[in-house]
Structures are given as C-alpha cells and as structure tokens.
Amino acid sequence: MMIGMVAALASLENLELLNVRLPMEDEACLFQVSVRNGKWTRIQIQEANAVQPDFTSLEHWSPGATTDPSAICQIDLEGKLLLPGFVDSHMHLDKSFSLTTVGNVTGTLEEAVRNYSAASPGFSKFEIQSRMMRSSLQALSFGTTHIRTHLDFNMRASREVALRTIEAALEARQLLAPYVKLQLFPMLPYNMNSADVEVVEEALRMGVDGIGGAPHLSQTPKEDIDRIFGLAEKYNLPIDLHSDETDNPLMRTVEHIALRTREYGYAGRVTVDHLCALASMTDEDALPLIERMAESGLKAVSLPAVNLYLQGRHDSFPVRRGVTRLKQIWDAGMKIAVASDNIHDPFHPFGRGDLVQIALIGSYAAHMGSSADLRTLLRMITDVPAAVLDLEDYGVRPGVSASFVILDCESPEELFTLLPDRRWVYNQGKWLRMAASKASWQDTALSKYWEQASEMVSFLKPLEGG
Ligand SMILES: [Zn+2]
Known part of the structure; x- marks a missing residue:
C-alpha cells in the first residue's frame, strides 16, 4: 500500500x-x-x-x-x-498495525486490553517507533497535520517496558516534527502504589505533553482520578481520559472528572473521550450529566468507528452501538471532536488514519446527514480538535x-x-x-x-x- x-x-x-x-x-x-x-x-x-x-x-x-x-x-x-490540516485528537500510534501479532477473537474491549498487555513486553523500542512513524505518515498523507496520541504504559510488566514506549514515542515525535506534530499522553495505570508513582513521575519528567488514563476500568476510579489531577497539577499538564467506554449506563466516572475539573480550576484543560455510557442512559439521566460536563469546561472526543466495533458485544438483540450522543453534546455547547482511535490493532482491525472516513462513520452513527450536520462534522475534524489540542497557531x-x-x-x-x-x-x-x-x-x-x-x-x- x-x-x-x-x-x-x-x-x-x-x-x-x-x-x-x-x-x-x-x-x-x-x-x-x-x-x-x-x-x-x-x-x-x-x-x-x-x-x-x-x-x-x-x-x-x-x-x-x-x-x-x-x-x-x-x-x-x-x-x-x-x-x-486535519487534527486527529485521539490515536494510539504505538499500537497501530499490531494486529498481525495481537489478535482479538471475541472483539471485546476487555480482550483487546488483555491481549495487548500480554504482548507488549515483546515489542522492541524500534518496532514501537516504526509503527508510530508509519501510522503518522499515513495520517499525514490523508491531510492530518496534528495528532494527539495516547501511549501504552505497561508498568504491570515492568518499569523498563513502560518507559520503552515513552522513549520510542519521544524519538518519533522529534523525527516527525518537521512534517506532522504529535502530542504524547501516556495512559497511567490504576491502583498505583508509591513505587508506581515514582515511575509515572519519571515518565512525566521525560517531556510528554499530558496525562491520560482510563479510570472506568479501575476498581477505584475516584481515587485514580484524584491521583491524576494531583499529578497534572504538580507537573502543570493537561489531562485526557478515556471515560466510561462501556455500555453500562451506571458508569459515570465523568461526573467525578467534572467535579475535580472545577475544583482544580482545570476548565478547558481536561478532555473526556468515548463517553459510550451516555449512549446507554435514558434522556433523564444523560441530559443533566451533559449539562454538568459543559458547565465544568470539559472538552470531548468521540471515536465512532472503534465504538461501533467494540461496544454492544455483550448484548443480544437489540444490540447497542456505543457511539456517544454527538449531537446533544454539541448542542450543549461543548467542544466535541471525532477521531480515529486505533488502526489495525486488536481494538480495531480497520482504519487508515483518514479523518474524512471517520467523520462519515460519525455521520451514520449519530444520524448527522443534513447539510448543516456535514459542516458540523467538518469542524469536528478541524477547528474543534485544534481547540482540544489547545493549538493557537491554526486555521486559515x-x-x-x-x-x-x-x-x-x-x-x-x-x-x-x-x-x-x-x-x-x-x-x-x-x-x-x-x-x-x-x-x-x-x-x-x-x-x-x-x-x-x-x-x-x-x-x-x-x-x-x-
Ligand atoms: Zn483510545
């Protein structure tokens, strides 16, 4: 290709x-x-x-x-x-093209996480960096000039495995800088002890651009969110969290994220991604929550292709499709972008880093096909994600x-x-x-x-x- x-x-x-x-x-x-x-x-x-x-x-x-x-x-x-230039506000460049060695038989998020985590100690720094370079260049070839990528941080394997991905990503960011700009957000593990925190702080000092994570996967999400805010404040970094990427309508970690965003004075510096649980809630539950997210100054990213692929896997018919309430979040005045997420890895076996394709999938998933909707979708891959990445030097x-x-x-x-x-x-x-x-x-x-x-x-x- x-x-x-x-x-x-x-x-x-x-x-x-x-x-x-x-x-x-x-x-x-x-x-x-x-x-x-x-x-x-x-x-x-x-x-x-x-x-x-x-x-x-x-x-x-x-x-x-x-x-x-x-x-x-x-x-x-x-x-x-x-x-x-398109802005891809949520990718996993380090995982891209790993599907040839890491499968996912059930097609669930849980198996993808499990399999990638088991395989990641075997990936050399060179392989991770090469995959990042390739997917970045491929995205660039379709018009993407800025990317925020989340990074695997497998401290459960070892400190060396966790930091290997960070080192690979820092080198890739530097090599790519004259062509396409990367922002790096390591995904912090949950249930950390003090030795874990030391490794995390080591990574944060290496020159990453922000802090990521997926607190809804933790048994103690509130404690994890609190720790992330504490570290973000200490190192003056923005936060970007996988939030409630589940069909479970009772999962509302975004509520606690919104609360801490207000308390820390972090409005405009926190992004919440996926928000699939909102798609399973009733209007009575979802709409006040969206209101609170908007009031707290959260920014949002939807990953329509990957959510359509991974969500609803535990349902018999009717099957929920997982894509969040794009239009209602937009109408509440929140900045919400659409982004690629994963490319040819156990989380998503397709994708080519083309945000036009992703916006079209978003259009189908969220019933956005009117002429006004198409123009909104164009904004969701340009100036809105530029605001998510806090790019000042952007636009025509x-x-x-x-x-x-x-x-x-x-x-x-x-x-x-x-x-x-x-x-x-x-x-x-x-x-x-x-x-x-x-x-x-x-x-x-x-x-x-x-x-x-x-x-x-x-x-x-x-x-x-x-
Ligand atoms: Zn993701």
Missing part, C-alpha cells in the same frame, strides 16, 4: 492560490489566498472562476519544477476545497502558519459522498503530498521508517491461530 508522497521536500514558503473554495468561510464565493514565509497573509474573496494566465493548474503543477525557494508559486485550484487566517489539505471535490456534500483519495497536503512550508505524484518517502530521512514499518506489517499475513 504505497501512498504518493513527494520525494523532494524543498521548502516552498510563498504561495498564491487562485479559485480556492473555503467551506468554513463562505461557500458562495471563491477566494484568492496568499502564503508568505509559510504563513497566511491574505484571504480574499475574488470574482467567480477568475482566469489568470500566469497561474498553473494544480493538476499540472509540481513542486519539483520550482528551484528558487524565494519564488512565489502561483497555483489555480479550479474550485477545489481547501481545509486547514492571516498571521497563522499555513497548514492545509486540498481535496479533489467542490463541496462538503461531494467530499462525504466521494471520499476523494486525491489530496494535496501542505505543512510547515512544504508540500508533503501531491495527489498526482507517484513518489514515496524515498530520498528523505523518513524513507527507512516507512519501508521498515511496511515490511513489519503485512496485511496479508494471517493472524496467529486465526
């Missing part, structure tokens, strides 16, 4: 783009937009279908043709859609770094109908994918990771014992 990437990643920091469609600005108009020194300088409504003879059609333009880095590249988008507006994806379609309706594979991705002054290019990462510093990871994961290899 080769993704077309440009071989030469020369900096081209000055762009003039004509006939651009910006669905998050004004869909009735076309725009001419300018980038200088890698930043947006001008976003201007233009006359319809303007023709300027010195502009080259994007279909025929190639970055390789421009040798002078100070030149201004003049490109005609011919009405194609341009969106700010003057003064902000130009980070964007161009899609081969002319409207959100066309985008969700065609799921165009042809995309052009620009970030940090570089064209990182040209749809027409057949080249891969060869000749770049990243090529070895792409190839090694590609070798390591064969989609055709049968599961052991499967």
Whole structure:
C-alpha cells in the first residue's frame, strides 16, 4: 500500500492560490489566498472562476519544477476545497498495525486490553517507533497535520517496558516534527502504589505533553482520578481520559472528572473521550450529566468507528452501538471532536488514519446527514480538535502558519459522498503530498521508517491461530 508522497521536500514558503473554495468561510464565493514565509497573509474573496494566465493548474503543477525557494508559486485550484490540516485528537500510534501479532477473537474491549498487555513486553523500542512513524505518515498523507496520541504504559510488566514506549514515542515525535506534530499522553495505570508513582513521575519528567488514563476500568476510579489531577497539577499538564467506554449506563466516572475539573480550576484543560455510557442512559439521566460536563469546561472526543466495533458485544438483540450522543453534546455547547482511535490493532482491525472516513462513520452513527450536520462534522475534524489540542497557531487566517489539505471535490456534500483519495497536503512550508505524484518517502530521512514499518506489517499475513 504505497501512498504518493513527494520525494523532494524543498521548502516552498510563498504561495498564491487562485479559485480556492473555503467551506468554513463562505461557500458562495471563491477566494484568492496568499502564503508568505509559510504563513497566511491574505484571504480574499475574488470574482467567480477568475482566469489568470500566469497561474498553473494544480493538476499540472509540481513542486519539483520550482528551484528558487524565494519564488512565489502561483497555483489555480479550479474550485477545489481547501481545509486547514486535519487534527486527529485521539490515536494510539504505538499500537497501530499490531494486529498481525495481537489478535482479538471475541472483539471485546476487555480482550483487546488483555491481549495487548500480554504482548507488549515483546515489542522492541524500534518496532514501537516504526509503527508510530508509519501510522503518522499515513495520517499525514490523508491531510492530518496534528495528532494527539495516547501511549501504552505497561508498568504491570515492568518499569523498563513502560518507559520503552515513552522513549520510542519521544524519538518519533522529534523525527516527525518537521512534517506532522504529535502530542504524547501516556495512559497511567490504576491502583498505583508509591513505587508506581515514582515511575509515572519519571515518565512525566521525560517531556510528554499530558496525562491520560482510563479510570472506568479501575476498581477505584475516584481515587485514580484524584491521583491524576494531583499529578497534572504538580507537573502543570493537561489531562485526557478515556471515560466510561462501556455500555453500562451506571458508569459515570465523568461526573467525578467534572467535579475535580472545577475544583482544580482545570476548565478547558481536561478532555473526556468515548463517553459510550451516555449512549446507554435514558434522556433523564444523560441530559443533566451533559449539562454538568459543559458547565465544568470539559472538552470531548468521540471515536465512532472503534465504538461501533467494540461496544454492544455483550448484548443480544437489540444490540447497542456505543457511539456517544454527538449531537446533544454539541448542542450543549461543548467542544466535541471525532477521531480515529486505533488502526489495525486488536481494538480495531480497520482504519487508515483518514479523518474524512471517520467523520462519515460519525455521520451514520449519530444520524448527522443534513447539510448543516456535514459542516458540523467538518469542524469536528478541524477547528474543534485544534481547540482540544489547545493549538493557537491554526486555521486559515492571516498571521497563522499555513497548514492545509486540498481535496479533489467542490463541496462538503461531494467530499462525504466521494471520499476523494486525491489530496494535496501542505505543512510547515512544504508540500508533503501531491495527489498526482507517484513518489514515496524515498530520498528523505523518513524513507527507512516507512519501508521498515511496511515490511513489519503485512496485511496479508494471517493472524496467529486465526
Ligand atoms: Zn483510545
């Protein structure tokens, strides 16, 4: 599975783009937009279908043709859609592509956790890092420029196993920094003793970006949440928790998370993910809880593909599907994004790191298909997750770094109908994918990771014992 990437990643920091469609600005108009020194300088409504003879059609333009880095590249988008780079607010890059060695026969969350935990001591740092590099580059090829990834932290195996993933992730984050930005959130174990806390603090001092966890899996979730808030405050880090990822309507750890968020003055710094239990509750139970979450300043992420896959596994008919109340959470004024979660691992056997695909799955799962809904879904993979990640330098507006994806379609309706594979991705002054290019990462510093990871994961290899 080769993704077309440009071989030469020369900096081209000055762009003039004509006939651009910006669905998050004004869909009735076309725009001419300018980038200088890698930043947006001008976003201007233009006359319809303007023709300027010195502009080259994007279909025929190639970055390789421009040798002078100070030149201004003049490109005609011919009405194609341009969106700010997608933000994947919840992935597990370290686990990606592990499905070939870690199976999940029952398809439950419990078995996935158990099997991955048993296998993780056998993964070398190199393998973990390679998997992270590959899934990040794959996501980048579909237009994702920023990723928050949760990290396995298997202290139950040993300190060395837990810290191995952190070290691999720190190196991957550094190698990928010129192309795609990662935020790293280790998932703290529960029921920790004081020796455990020492290892956790060691990890937090290594330079991770925040604290993760899954307190609903603990026997003592309130104590675990309290410990996480204590550590977050001590190290001044944001919190991002898997919350109530279960069909059990009585699971309400998010209530305690909301309480502590208010007490710690952490409004805007805490994200709650999954929230599947809300989908099993009655309206009478769910709506006041959503209200409380909104008042506490929580941000949220839904993982529709993985929840559809893992939830409802203990039901006979009717089978619950697990995806949280996307629309009601949105209507309550909370920021809620949709994200990928897992790719080809025991938690989820599919996925390609494409947030357009995830938004479409969210549309089916949450009955969001009206024209207004499609525009909301576009926000759920762009500016909303950017707020979840607390990105300040984001968007299509003057003064902000130009980070964007161009899609081969002319409207959100066309985008969700065609799921165009042809995309052009620009970030940090570089064209990182040209749809027409057949080249891969060869000749770049990243090529070895792409190839090694590609070798390591064969989609055709049968599961052991499967
Ligand atoms: Zn997750």
